[in-house]
Amino acid sequence: MTTTPTSTAKDGTGEVAxxxxxxxxxxxxxxxxxxxxxxxxxxxxxxxxxxxxxxxxRLAEAVEAAHAKHDGARVAxxxxxxxxxxxxxxxxxxxxxxxGRIDGLVHLVGGWRGGRSFTGTDLADWDLLEKLLIRTVQxxxxxxxxxxxxxxxxxxxLISAAGATKPTAxxxxxxxxxxxxxxxxxxxxxxxxKAGGEExxxxxxxxxxxxxxxxxxxxxxxxDAKFAGFTDVTDLADAIAGVWDRPAxxxxxxxxxxxPKP
Numbered sequence: 001m002t003t004t005p006t007s008t009a010k011d012g013t014g015e016v017a018x019x020x021x022x023x024x025x026x027x028x029x030x031x032x033x034x035x036x037x038x039x040x041x042x043x044x045x046x047x048x049x050x051x052x053x054x055x056x057x058r059l060a061e062a063v064e065a066a067h068a069k070h071d072g073a074r075v076a077x078x079x080x081x082x083x084x085x086x087x088x089x090x091x092x093x094x095x096x097x098x099x100g101r102i103d104g105l106v107h108l109v110g111g112w113r114g115g116r117s118f119t120g121t122d123l124a125d126w127d128l129l130e131k132l133l134i135r136t137v138q139x140x141x142x143x144x145x146x147x148x149x150x151x152x153x154x155x156x157x158l159i160s161a162a163g164a165t166k167p168t169a170x171x172x173x174x175x176x177x178x179x180x181x182x183x184x185x186x187x188x189x190x191x192x193x194k195a196g197g198e199e200x201x202x203x204x205x206x207x208x209x210x211x212x213x214x215x216x217x218x219x220x221x222x223x224d225a226k227f228a229g230f231t232d233v234t235d236l237a238d239a240i241a242g243v244w245d246r247p248a249x250x251x252x253x254x255x256x257x258x259x260p261k262p
Contacts, residue, residue, distance in 0.1 A: 021046030
């Protein structure tokens with residue numbers, strides 16, 4: 001994985017190419033295992049991190065864990081209903097008002113529903129996944145778009161799944177939801193590209209693609225499982241942090257594969 005520098009660097013064009021020290025990063029879905037790993041990694045790189053989740057107790061535990069790991073870590077949590085666009089906009093505005101800038105939004109809101117066959121698909125699964133995997137992406141991207149453009153190192157990162165590229169019969173609702181979220185993120189990337197004009201984008205939207213995630217608790221529950229092709233949440237956190245090492249024009253509108261392409 002790429003090592004994140006502790007100071008802002010520039011590439012040959014003068015564009016800010018990296019550096020999380022002093023950055024302000026928002027993490028949506030911060031209370032889950034991937035969110036906790038991201039809080040730890042970003043705070044350890046010197047960023048101010050503001051996590052959001054719908055579960056206040058789990059969010060408080062995630063924030064406390066980051067403080068315990070990194071003495072003096074700048075990590076806070078906000079209970080936000082990301083299915084409420086106005087609440088999401090208020091969250092973004094509050095971060096920028098308090099900290100003066102927003103340099104990133106990491107979207108880690110997840111969920112999975114599936115079945116054994118295509119015809120056995122329960123469309124209630126789609127109703128749920130559309131909210132979790134698409135609507136939250138729409139709301140966060142709309143809420144953070146302008147603030148990210150004002151940053152000299154703005155990044156919007158979506159975590160997606162290889163199944164969006166090669167759907168299976170029983171995962172139709174999940175794969176279609178992920179594919180829609182990817183398309184929305186690529187449209188956001190095009191907005192950033194157009195805003196950059198002839199000089200190219202200074203802000204980037206990118207997609208990190210995994211097969212599935214694994215963490216220590218999963219391994220403890222299933223000690224004999226191989227979890228082949230899965231990405232550990234700590235490796236995902238490293239990859240997230242590494243995006244700030246690369247110029248916006250290099251990563252904007254791209255899929256960054258952390259698992260072999262199907």
